[in-house]
Amino acid sequence: MTTAADEFVLPEADRSLVWVRDALHCPRPLTPLGSDSYSRFVNIMPMPATATEVNGYMYLGLGGTSTAAVPPLFAPPPPGLNPTEAWENHHLPLVRELCDGLWRADYSSLSSAELAAGMPGWLDQSCSALRQTMFAVEGLEGPATALATFVSEKLGRDGLLLAMTMIQGAENEMSATGGAVADLAVLAAATPAVATALTDGRFENLESIPASRPFLQAFEAFIEENGRSAQLWGEIHVPTWAEDRAAPLRMVAAYLANQGRQGEAVVRTAKSRETAITEVERSLSVADCEQLHELIAAAAHYVPVIESRARWQLNAVGALRRPAVALGDALVREGRIDARDDVFFLHIAEMYAAADGSLNVRPLIAARRADFERWQTLDAPQTLGAPVPIEAILQIPGMGQFFGLRAPVKSAAGVVTGHPASRGVVRGRARVILSLDEADGLEPGDILVCPSTAPPWTPYFAIVAAVVTNGGGVLCHAAIEAREYGIPAVVGTGDGTKRIPDGATVTVDGEAGTITIEP
Secondary structure (H helix, E strand, O other): OOOOHOOOOOOOOHHOOOEEEEEOOOOOOOOOOHOOOOOOOHHOOOEEEEEEEEOOOOEEEOOOOOOOOOOOOOOOOOOOOHHHHHHHHHHHHHHHHHHHHHHHHOOOOOOOOHHHHHHHHHHHHHHHHHHHHHEEEOOHHHHHHHHHHHHHHHHHHHHHHHHHHOOOOOOOOOHHHHHHHHHHHHHOOHHHHHHHHHOOOHHHHHHHHOOOHHHHHHHHHHHHOOOOOOOOOOOOOOOOOOOHHHHHHHHHHHHHHOOOHHHHHHHHHHHHHHHHHHHOOOOHHHHHHHHHHHHHHOOOOOOHEEEEEEHHHHHEEEEEEEEHHHHHHHHOOOOOOOOOOHHOOOOHHHHHHHHHHEEEOOOOOOOHHHHHHHHOOOOOEEEEEEOOOHHHHHHOEEEEEEEOOOOOOOOOOOEEEEEEEOOOOOEEEEOOOOOOOHHOOOOOEEEEEEEOOHHHHHHHHHOOEEEOOOOOOOOOOOHHHHHHHHOEEOOOOOOOOHOOOOOOOOEEEEEEEEEEEEO
């Protein structure tokens, strides 16, 4: 049941701007703390946009100017570095230091009042790390755009997808994470009792298995390296893998039935890349071919840096969970709230009043939890505010290629249309997965249909046969990783998770950008 409060209405002061829903980074409603943290992140970024929340959904105000205080900038990287060197040797160490500081700090001795007072500063520390990742794109987008423009001019509408396919296959942190899960599956398979416990979901029994020590040691090393990330950019309320070990263990269990598929993905990616290059070369002169390879070499840094940057953005969000959870625990001990995760239903500005008892937050939290559950069922509009034609919005860089915004498309009955994102045609069973917690049931050959993906989803790309998302364009995470794993993908469908029935047999055409649902 919806209420009048569920109408998507902007404050009067915001209605002169065009607001575009950020369904890529925040496909679901956010809690108040998630909204605070994501808005702060956007509002200190070096871009002409601001952020607001309506019924839990995040919207970006195009052309808006934020008045938020901006943390001080770090020094720029030394001159002469290529984008990968600038990221790995300059930006990433600064981001890692900020994230590690949040993650390793001892919050246990602090009272709720001290923790509440510290939250604005810790939020700024997290957002400073996020902001630093944004400066890593300098020097990246130009070469990738130049390659895409060149190929598109030569081959027309297929040029963008071909260009992006030609720069896939370089080693990056996300494919390395999938490889690490595959290695854990191999280690588990070497001890049948461990493999059986994982397959049966008896994770609590692992330590009692006599020969489990090598697997458990390797798993702890994996968590140390990969366990601190949030699932999505605004979902600070969802536990990290370091807190919920069951989630990555389910992923290892899924790999047990799919050993060897990681290696197959590497072969598919190499083949897709070489096929794309050969296809383009056939349409070019000798001189154009030379220019093509120069452009490919210049754009080769794009995927590794972009994917590593995304991973560390989620690490920064996950790191902010540490003091937030500590505050939640303290408020429970002091009788201010009933459960640890109630803290995520408070805004930063309300936390100190909750800690000193001057604000009874229990009724507030209960009402917000009810709103949060109800908002999950709403159809959030693609745009709000000023009535600007969608064609004009699409002229803004990134709106189509990254966020996946598109004009309405008329599709034939039983056909869902989106952006072509990774070439190939596959027929299989659709599995509608709304969050990573639901993904453990994916089986080989399934078609993953989801709102959007982020780095923690990546290992599942070695299991599924194709990916379909509601949000994103050809440069989004799902598109990049589908090309990296050599599987078809259609992104930016808008409502694929609602129009494609779970369990339906579908055919995904990643070059045409269509999903055909069998009757």
